[in-house]
Amino acid sequence: FLAGSTDMFKDTAYMARFPHMSMTVLYFALIRGTFSNPLLAIRFLNIILSMFNVVLLFFIAKEVFDDENKSIWVCLISALYPPMIAYNNVYCSENIAIPILLLSVVTFLKVFNKNSSKKLLLIFLSGVLLSITHLFRPIGYVMIIAYIMYIFIYLKDSIKIKVVMNLLVVSAFVIPLVFISYTLIGLNITENPLWHGTEPPSISILKGTNIEAGGAWNEEDAALFNQYEGDYERVDNAAKNIIKERLTENSPQDLFKFYTLKYVRQWYSGDFGGFYWAEIGLDEAYNKIDYLDMMGQDEGKMSIRLSKEGDFYTQLFFATVLLLSYIGLYRNNNMKNHKIYIFYIIFCGISIQCLITEAQARYTYPFSWLFIILAMTAFSSNKDNTGGENGGV
DSSP states (O other), rough: TTTTTGGGTTTOOOOOSSSSGGGHHHHHHHHHHHHHHHHHHHHHHHHHHHHHHHHHHHHHHHHHHHHHHHHHHHHHHHHHHHHHHHHSSSTTHHHHHHHHHHHHHHHHHHTTOTTTTTTTHHHHHHHHHHHHHHHHSSOOOHHHHHHHHHHHHHHOOOOHHHHHHHHHHHHHHHHHHHHHHHHHTTTSOSSTTTOSSOOOEEEEEEEETOOOTTBOHHHHTHHHHHHTTTHHHHHHHHHHHHHHHHHSSOOOHHHHHHHHHHHHHHHHEEEEEEEEHHHTTTTHHHHHHHHHTTTTTTTOOOOTTTTTTTHHHHHHHHHHHHHHHHHHHHHHOOOOGGGGHHHHHHHHHHHHHHHHSSSSSGGGGGGGGGHHHHHHSOOOOOTTOOOOOOOOO
């Protein structure tokens, strides 16, 4: 791209098939054109963004609980959270998307403060931030549905106001996405809108129904695109027919078992695949040489693999956070602070999406922080039944 070529965004090239990666490519190109050691620069920026995530989670906790102690605990847990440490070493779009997503969430929560006087501005800003998030990682659809549901259920106002608020947040989400998408087309960088790749979404759903592969990526389903020479309609129809066969020819018992195991696999990894992606390829000679050169070293060896030696501690940490989240789920029946329910809605939304589409631990990483917030609901507070100053409106 820096040499002037945009072929990777055209026809059936990878970025054309998955255009949601386009902005990440432009971001990496900017870093590479700016810094003499771009890989080290990206890792440094990842650490800065990860630290920013910790700060944002502190403010999200403060909005939800209005409790300084709980907010500090959220800050501490997020600083030690295995996936947030692991992904600092991974070159992926999630590292850019998460802080923007958290900004959108904290802005959205402020709309529901009792003393909020700028609801329309805040809801619009939240939608814009969500749109920017979606440019780097396609998770905006789940979030916008969660926002719409929460406004209709928990905003204590007239139907007219609820409709206006929802129209505003949806418009704020759609307009920047459309504008940037067609700007890239106008600049002859991409040839299709960012939401419409040359590979149909049904391929991801097809992979997600493959029982033998556990609903994960597999060669059989991935090959379907090339089998029909990238013809969108033919690929889409073929994928839908296979999906229909799998859902109708397998027994309800087999499907129930499959989707139960798929759900468990999607959420059981304490590092959300972070250590795997951080370590993959480092044993290959050319990667090792490049890595040592990036670090300014002549020789070195991997003394510990966190994906193996650190797995027990990672899983123990995550299991503790998860257990506290479940304990808090039962406690919430007696709480009047409705802000916490936005996180349950988001979790249900992303869980349903992951059951439908291709499964991969990395895909849920942008939502891994949910459990840190939910873990705090396991502990009592004198503001639990009042909502504090930041209670819902």
